[in-house]
Amino acid sequence: MATTSIWFWLAFNAGVFVALIIDLVQFKHRGRELSMRAAAQRTGIWIVLSLLFNLVVWKIRGPDKALEFLTGYVIEYSLSVDNIFVFILIFAYFRVPPMAQHRALVWGIVGALVMRGVMIWLGIELVNRFDFILYIFGAFLLVSAWRMFFVKQEPVDFGKSWVMRCCLRIFPITQDFHGEHFKAWVNNRWVLTPLAVALIVIDVMDLVFAVDSIPAVFAI
Incomplete structure (x- = not known):
């Protein structure tokens, strides 16, 4: 069974943390409360990034693993509502x-x-x-x-x-x-x-x- 390199996971986690820091710094520079429209746009960006990562999983590990990731993502997203x-x-x-x-x-x-x-x-x-x-x-x-x-x-x-x-x-x-x-x-x-x-x-x-x-x- 193919395994994913540890460097892939290190790069993935580093990318997530960098994206979060950018989001935090960018909001701080706005200097005002986040509007509903801006919040929806940010949510859309994170969803798009997740789907792009799903394509990376498809490319590296194949469609089965990509489907597992997408299923897990949808479940976690649904459970996050509460x-x-x-x-x-x-x-x-x-x-x-x-x-x-x-x-x-x-x-x-x-x-x-x-x-x-x-x-x-x-x-x-x-x-x-x-x-x-x-x-x-x-x-x-x-x-x-x-x-x-x-x-x-x-x-x-x-x-x-x-x-x-x-x-x-x-x-x-x-x-x-x-x-x-x-x-x-x-x-x-x-x-x-x-x-x-x-x-x-x-x-x-x-x-x-x-x-x-x-x-x-x-x-x-």
């Missing part, structure tokens, strides 16, 4: 200014890429060592689906979550925003801003969502 509503709730809870939301999301994506990369690597290692792990993944997806349809979901209070308790216990946190900065110098010490706390909560919530989405991709 992430949007959670992120809206997080921004509303922390009262994140619109101008700062984009920066939190971009760095949240960077953190999510790293964490999901680690989880995917661990998942691959588990599948290679223990074939039965796929059945556990499948059972987990069934339980998640059952909970989604039949278990009443209580409103989330981020202020009482274990993430917030850990942040308050470990880090000094200010109640005031300092532009788009994640930390600020207050009373002769560095403190985290609410934007940094929102970023931490976003990454943790994305990690929780990954527990559902990664097994779905492995099922392909």
